[in-house]
Each structure stands twice: as structure tokens, then as C-alpha cells.
Amino acid sequence: MLENGFLVDGKYKILDVIGRGGMSIVYLAINEKANRSWAVKELIRTDPRAAGISKKETDLLKKLHHPGIAGIVDVIEQKESQLIVMDYVEGHSLDQVLEEQGVCSEREVLDIGIQLCEVLEYLHTRKPPVIYRDLKPSNVMKKPDGKLVLIDFGAAREYRRYSDGDTVLLGTRGYAAPEQYESQGQTDARTDIYSLGVMLFELVTGESPHRLCPVRKIRPELSAGLESILEICTQTDPAERFSSCAELKYALEHSWEMDERYQKRQKRKLAGFFTPVAASICLGIGGIVFSGLETQASRNTYEAYLTAAGNAAVKEEELGNYEKAICLRPGEKDAYLQLLKHGFLDDELLTVEESMRLRGILTEQTASGESFESVFSKNKEGYAAFCYEAGVTYYYKYEETENKKQAQSYFRLAAQSGCLTGAHLVRAEKLSLIAGYYTRIGLVDAAGDDLVxxxxxxxxxxxxxxxxxxxxxxxxxxxxxxxxxxxxxxxxxxxxxxxxxxxxxxxxxxxxxxxxxxxxxxxxxxxxxxxxxxxxxxxxxxxxxxxxxxxxxxxxxxx
Structure with missing residues (x-):
């Protein structure tokens, strides 16, 4: 431990201890010549859990410039410790805010999530990407103006796309994603998304991160949209989480949309409960006639929605009509294909927001609880045609150009359907094969062997x-x-x-x-x-x- 008044590297004078962790101590220091305050984090080498930062990583982190990041300016090696000098941020850490003010409101936790998504997206889009890996309330400072700043990069690592895995497995138990404690693979952007989801859960419920559960079991007044977002963030399988902080940010900014979907789903389930009773009475009177009329009416309404979508002058009206058609007949292909080709790709680009909206539609549920995609997949030819077009879209036109995993999945489904022929089958097979390697490069099996x-x-x-x-x-x-x-x-x-x-x-x-x-x-x-x-x-x-x-x-x- 450093004494008050100790001069680090001849220029950083230790003033006081401002924080303690399981493996480190953080001090307030001042450079008297420059009259500027700094935070100095001391990692004790004798603690077997402690891990330092290499010069290569230091050089990388010194290049980070974002208002939501307390930058690292120096790393000083000592005999029994490593000292990391970083920007000093005035304010209170989020764990202090939670202790002093109690749980956050939904509006506050949405704002926190959106701010941190912006910071993490900046890190994840560096060349090479930087994965933070230790997101928790004590590592986030809230300044007097309400802006948030990440203050500790001791666990951060450059994402090595083709490496065998992380050199050091770090993270705080409870907040750390499951893959941080596995021997194979490595952490990526979805690791930070998991930790952010856990942290937001704690801030909005006040419960320990070890007790994850649907947030409305603790606070029933919270929205179903927020609950759904946090559940997606904290999935054990990284593939089931949001694929990027851009997607998560959009979801947080539009949590009301997810809440509306939940409410619609509940209404359909309620309707599904009462409908069989009413139907049994109607069938006793003249079920065959009514059934035929209902089918024709449904078909006419479906076509009417598609026509209205094609004639819409406003984009949201167009998309809304496509969605209504899908809700009415989730097993038919036309509305899905037109939504994708004309609704989303009118500008030849599928945005993250549009991808999220498409995924939300496919996971929507019928009154019986079956997802729209599950119903659609029973229409083999129609579903194969959609999967092929979705594969083309994600491979060529998705704005996240480095993410080909969705394309690989759709191309594989299309190629295996038995419904494609000629050039379409050739393309699906070839691009599925190529995109498939992106899911395995850099991963190793339990024996430590490369999966590629x-x-x-x-x-x-x-x-x-x-x-x-x-x-x-x-x-x-x-x-x-x-x-x-x-x-x-x-x-x-x-x-x-x-x-x-x-x-x-x-x-x-x-x-x-x-x-x-x-x-x-x-x-x-x-x-x-x-x-x-x-x-x-x-x-x-x-x-x-x-x-x-x-x-x-x-x-x-x-x-």
C-alpha cells in the first residue's frame, strides 16, 4: 500500500485512498507541476488473482478518446505491484448511488443503459475491438451533470479474432458472463452486453447479481419491455443475446415497442382462451359456412394489408401494414418477403434497427403460444424462399458488415430445405460454407485444439x-x-x-x-x-x- 505523500515515478503525489477492490487499491494523486489530479490504481502482484496490463495493451488503451472513458495515461512497473495512472473523474460510482439513493427508476436505468451502450459501442468498433470485460456499478462513475464514465480498464483486452482465447480470464463473479470462466473460446462484444444486463438488473431491483430473475417479480410496476431486454442480455448462450451494443441501444430506446408486443401477445392468449368456447357454440349452428366465410375474409384482409402497404406514403404506415398481414396469416410468405425487400431494403441497406424489428416479428407468438417463425417454417417452400432472401440480405446489405453469422444460418436453412434449385442453391451452399467459418475461427475445443x-x-x-x-x-x-x-x-x-x-x-x-x-x-x-x-x-x-x-x-x- 502506498503512503500519503509518496511520489510515484517522480511526478504523481499520492493524496488519499479513494477506493478498494479485491485485487487493487485506488488512490487520488496530483501532478503538482501540472496542477492536475489523477487516479492511480495499484495491482498487487502477490495476489494470484491479479493481472496487469501489458505494454501493447497500454499503447492500445492510450489511443482511446471518448467522453465516457477515463483514459489510461501511464503504467508504472514496481517490484511488487503495477500502477495504472488514469483520468480522475469527479462524482459517485453507481454502487454508491445505489447505496445512498436506492433503486433506480425505469427511466433512469434506461438512460444508464443507453449511455453505456454508446461507450461500449465505441470500444467494440475500434480496430482492433476492445472488450471491457469487467462492467459493474463500482466501475462506472456518475458525474454531477449525470454523464457516465468508465473508470477502470484493468480487465480490458483487445479482441483477437483469430486467437485461441483470452490470455487471462477476468471479471467479477455475478457480473461476468459465463464464457469468461470457460477454458475454450474468448470474450467478445456480447460478453460486455451480458455484464451490462446484470448491472442494470441490480440497479433497477437492488438485488444481488447472483439472484437473476425476471425484474417484474421484484418490481411489478416495471414494463414488460425492460424485462424482456434484460432477459435477452443475460442469456447464458452468447448467440441468444443482442449481437451488438447498437442493437441493445435501439432496444432500450424503443423499450415501449417490446412492451406493446408483450401486451398484444397477452391479448391474443386471452382471446385464445375464450375463442374455443364461442367457436363450439357457433359450430353447433353452422360451422362449415362460417369457416368458409372466415377463411375468405382473412384472405381478402391479408391482400388488403399488402395493397395498403404498397400504396403507403409514410414508411411507418407501410411497415405497419406488412406486420398486420403477418399477424393475420403468419404462415404465408408474401408479407415477409415484401417487408424485407420493399419495407426494409428500399435503400439497399438493412440497419441494426430494422434487423431488430424483423427478429421481433419472427419471435412474436400466436394465441396458442407458437412463434410466427415456427408457423412459417411449416410452409417449406415459402420459408425456404424467405431464408434465402434473408441470407442474401445479411451477407450483402447488413450495415454490420463484419457479422455474417445470421447470413450463414439463413443460407444453411435455405440450402437444406430441398426447395432451392439452380443458381440459388449454388449461392446458398457456397456462402453458407464461407460464412460458417466466421463462427469457428478463433475458438478452441476442450482439448485446446483450434476448431478450424x-x-x-x-x-x-x-x-x-x-x-x-x-x-x-x-x-x-x-x-x-x-x-x-x-x-x-x-x-x-x-x-x-x-x-x-x-x-x-x-x-x-x-x-x-x-x-x-x-x-x-x-x-x-x-x-x-x-x-x-x-x-x-x-x-x-x-x-x-x-x-x-x-x-x-x-x-x-x-x-
């Missing part, structure tokens, strides 16, 4: 790149496949060689891609001649970089 066989990965890339893709599918798919092959050589060339792929065979494949670019696209439209010329020049430049990389790797192997 890089030799097989290379062979799959060669297979999907074979032949004249422009002829068998289309020019857009060809460009995507060629971009993928070249990009993976740049990213994983060394792994391919180490796994047994030969450098001369990789060069030959790159040469074939060059030939396809020069010969197969004649007369094809990729946004005009100038646009395609730009695409081709970019791919050829990347191929030259890949060939240079291969030469360097061969030279290194020969040393």
Missing part, C-alpha cells in the same frame, strides 16, 4: 471459387467469393501453409482468380464499367499483397 482445420478451410475456399461463378450464379456472388479467398490468404496465409497447403498451389489459385476477373465479367453490370474497373483494380492489388506475403512466409520458413 485450416487445410480444409483452404480446400473449401478453392472449391467454392472453382469454375465460372458469373455464369453459374452471378457477378456479385463471384466478387464476394474472390474477395473472400484473397482476404483469407492475407489474414491466414501462415496458418494455411502450416496446415499443409502449398504456396505454389495458393499462387496458382490466385492466378485463376485473376483470369476469371479478366475474362468472365465481359458485358456484366456491376454498377457500370468504372465501378467494376475499380473493384477489379482493388482485387488485383490485394492479390499482389497476398503474393508478397506468401514470398515472405516462404523465406521465413526457409531460415
Amino acid at each position: 482445420d485450416y487445410k480444409q478451410y483452404w480446400e473449401d475456399l478453392v472449391e467454392v471459387s472453382a469454375g465460372n461463378i458469373v455464369m453459374t450464379d452471378n457477378e456479385r456472388t463471384a466478387v464476394v467469393v474472390y474477395e473472400e479467398l484473397i482476404g483469407q490468404v492475407l489474414f491466414h496465409g501462415e496458418s494455411f501453409l502450416e496446415a499443409g497447403a502449398r504456396a505454389d498451389m495458393i499462387r496458382e489459385q490466385l492466378a485463376q482468380v485473376r483470369t476469371h476477373l479478366q475474362q468472365d465479367f465481359t458485358g456484366k453490370d456491376l454498377g457500370g464499367a468504372d465501378a467494376f474497373s475499380e473493384i477489379k483494380d482493388r482485387l488485383i492489388q490485394q492479390m499482389e499483397e497476398a503474393e508478397y506475403l506468401l514470398a515472405a512466409l516462404e523465406e521465413r520458413q526457409g531460415e
